[in-house]
Amino acid sequence: MGVSVMLKPKIKVRLAELNMKQQELSKKLGVTKQTLNSWVNGRSVPTLETSFRIAKYLNCKVDDLFVYEEDDNT
Numbered sequence: 001m002g003v004s005v006m007l008k009p010k011i012k013v014r015l016a017e018l019n020m021k022q023q024e025l026s027k028k029l030g031v032t033k034q035t036l037n038s039w040v041n042g043r044s045v046p047t048l049e050t051s052f053r054i055a056k057y058l059n060c061k062v063d064d065l066f067v068y069e070e071d072d073n074t
Contacts, residue, residue, distance in 0.1 A: 008067040011040045014058045028057050 015022060026036040029050065038044045039054075045066075046054065055062045 007042075007045050008069060009040055009042050009045075009065065010067060011036075011054065011058070011065055014060055014065060015040075018058060020058070025054070025057060029053060 015025065022036050022040060023033055026033045029036065031050075035044075039046050048062075051062045051065065055065055058065070
């Protein structure tokens, strides 16, 4: 039995709160729309450095952007 760790992104929620489009954030970060979309939808996770940059642009803390979950059933 192992523990599966998952980071659930809340980037989409913060973008909506700021009325900001994903395309605008992807330009600020210098990443493709597809890359940002994969982070927003939880298919991949940005690096720690990029997470801090996202938080800076969205005027929040990194902790506000991701929910940490553990699944003990693996």
